[in-house]
Ligand SMILES: *[C@@H]1O[C@H](CO)[C@@H](O)[C@H](O)[C@H]1NC(C)=O
Ligand SMILES: *[C@@H]1O[C@H](CO)[C@@H](O)[C@H](O)[C@H]1NC(C)=O
Ligand SMILES: *[C@@H]1O[C@H](CO)[C@@H](O)[C@H](O)[C@H]1NC(C)=O
Ligand SMILES: *[C@@H]1O[C@H](CO)[C@@H](O)[C@H](O)[C@H]1NC(C)=O
């Protein structure tokens with residue numbers, strides 16, 4: 001590439017970015033997407049990475065939903081930031097909100113065919129700064145199909161899968177990324193759960209992380225019922241607690257209406273901090289109509305099926321869930337009709353006696369919910385209900401233009417990566433096919449998913 005064409009290319013990208021930023025209010029329709037990450041930062045739910053239903057990498061893969069204002073799930077106003085996305089196409093990564101000010105998206109791992117992809121990327125959405133920082137200490141393992149959990153600025157990355165080009169290996173190590181001083185650490189594996197990926201995990205108020213279910217083999221499932229038809233997933237009659245303060249593991253035996261073995265579901269902490277809610281995933285046929293929604297009472301580790309009302313959506317798999325305000329917000333995944341259900345599901349979990357499936361999001365948080373559990377309003381913005389939607393793009397524009405020096409450096413970097421990405425596109429596709437046919441149980445599984453199984 002000649003110097004001139006590089007300059008031309010960078011200018012073109014700059015133009016694209018400015019154009020994009022200015023046109024943010026035009027409706028953006030994401031491709032069907034699964035195996036993405038969903039991270040809540042400053043009242044915006046950022047969706048990054050993932051694939052379409054046929055396991056093609058999504059190229060345009062960074063956008064957000066403003067959750068400071070009411071919305072309806074049938075009419076989502078996604079804001080596209082793809083042109084400032086510096087991360088190579090990838091899926092099954094782990095992401096958290098972390099960093100020194102606890103306001104940065106930290107992305108780790110994920111499966112990719114791009115050999116240049118770093119293990120860690122950071123994205124500061126306020127200043128629109130991406131980085132792939134050098135991490136102190138040694139770690140060269142690229143894990144995927146795992147959950148990252150932030151406790152006190154450390155990103156806990158238990159288990160998951162690695163792929164060496166031939167074999168997939170399921171893991172049970174505890175990798176720890178300190179997102180404040182950017183160093184690698186390792187946690188205890190004494191009494192850790194067996195190797196697994198695609199488990200559920202969430203941080204509890206006592207600084208323990210709870211790990212639930214998962215998978216350690218190749219599986220296939222029926223796309224309608226989400227029942228496992230080949231292989232097996234792991235039991236939920238015990239759950240595992242990792243104490244992030246004392247670096248030790250314990251196991252709790254569960255009771256009550258124990259969900260059948262399952263994996264690739266999503267897990268959130270209830271608003272009172274006393275229960276864990278799981279949703280969706282692939283599971284062994286329990287012998288009754290499974291609502292795919294279960295609650296684990298943390299006071300006695302007893303499972304129950306919550307009372308629910310509202311229109312029950314079709315269950316999904318490969319989705320993500322975040323607690324935002326009084327809702328469990330489920331994003332994307334597969335096995336649902338996006339016209340019927342929409343890409344976002346809202347379960348109002350403010351009343352433990354009855355959860356409500358709803359399509360309208362109300363950003364006001366009821367007074368009786370502990371403020372430490374409500375979404376952080378780090379920006380000195382007025383009441384969320386009164387701030388107009390157009391504030392968000394304005395802030396983005398300010399960020400892009402005021403920080404002009406930074407911006408230009410960033411854009412150059414972005415332009416270069418975009419160029420490389422485009423150049424590699426054809427190659428990547430071939431790699432994907434090889435990956436799929438030689439080792440790819442994921443490819444097999446997802447292909448099977450989209451063929452009717454009678
Ligand atoms: C969808 O949302 C946009 C803005 O968010 C609004 O202008 C439009 O009227 C809405 N359409 C419907 C059918 O509600
Ligand atoms: C950042 O916020 C998360 C909750 O979103 C919390 O778990 C974590 O401990 C916080 N980190 C720091 C360093 O305060
Ligand atoms: C992959 O697994 C097979 C069977 O377990 C083994 O024979 C082979 O050595 C493994 N290949 C690599 C690269 O680890
Ligand atoms: C990073 O901070 C942790 C404590 O949170 C400390 O144990 C570790 O040594 C620090 N690493 C570096 C490289 O400063």
Ligand SMILES: *[C@@H]1O[C@H](CO)[C@@H](O)[C@H](O)[C@H]1NC(C)=O
Pocket residue numbers: 243246247248249250
């Ligand atoms: C974890 O370590 C703490 C502090 O040493 C101890 O009190 C606790 O009993 C340990 N838990 C387990 C399960 O070993």
Ligand SMILES: *[C@@H]1O[C@H](CO)[C@@H](O)[C@H](O)[C@H]1NC(C)=O
Pocket residue numbers: 255256297299300302
């Ligand atoms: C667990 O505790 C809850 C109260 O938090 C209670 O309603 C429930 O019956 C208990 N379950 C069992 C099996 O003891």
Ligand SMILES: *[C@@H]1O[C@H](CO)[C@@H](O)[C@H](O)[C@H]1NC(C)=O
Pocket residue numbers: 271272350351352353366368369
């Ligand atoms: C908050 O109040 C509402 C209505 O007053 C009630 O239904 C709900 O159970 C309460 N939630 C909590 C966590 O106490």
